Amino acid sequence: MTDEIDRRIIEALNRDGRRAYTSIAAQLEVSEATVRGRVARMQRADVMKIVALCNPLTMGHQPLRLMIDVREHTPRSVARDLVQIGAVNHVSLCAGAHDIYVEATCRDLPAVRSLVDEVRRVPGVAEVHTHLLTELYKDYSWIGLRGAAGQVESPEQTGR
Structure with a gap:
């Protein structure tokens, strides 16, 4: 559980x-x-991680997002296998049309093809829907959580 001080530390x-x-x-x-x-x-509680982030497109790399459908295995077991792939930097279970959401970064298009092939070989992966990013406007921001997930908005945030 986090409290107001924790949330203000995260925001800072x-x-x-x-x-x-x-x-x-x-x-x-x-x-x-x-x-x-x-x-x-x-x-320690995996509430937050302090990292340096970059825009992979400005470095000549190719970011991509994968929506994965799972069959004959549990999404959790497939997710555990996907996190072992080097180019993968984010794996989430989903509710909706797909079972798993993956973010990855590759150095170029041949590496994208290799990554998608590797993902398809993971037991339980039935379909992979690939989305190549062409421009990145905003990424990895917790600002959108203001007022959600237990955060209390201050008067400065709401304008009241």
């Missing part, structure tokens, strides 16, 4: 993942040890 680190804990502590009016301890706890 979302804007700048390298921000000093002393700065966050001063903003939230808590000790640096409180911020450090809460960040460590949230990382």
Whole structure:
């Protein structure tokens, strides 16, 4: 469970993942040890991860999204196999038309073909729907969670 302080720490680190804990502590009016301890706890609990993100298109790489339909296996077992593939950086179970959502990044189109072939060989994968990204406007943002998932909006966020 996260509380308001945890959510405000996440929001601060979302804007700048390298921000000093002393700065966050001063903003939230808590000790640096409180911020450090809460960040460590949230990382251990897989609530958050601090990473450097880039736009793969600007680096000449090809990002893609795969929607996968599963047959004769459980989606969880297929997902566990998919996370072992090097180019895959995100795997989620879905509710809706498809069973699994995958994000991956390849160096070029031949690598995309190899990745899709590798995914098709995973036991239980029945269909793979491939979406190549041509422009990336926004990615990996928690800002969309404001007011959702237990977050309480502050008056500054709502304009009230």
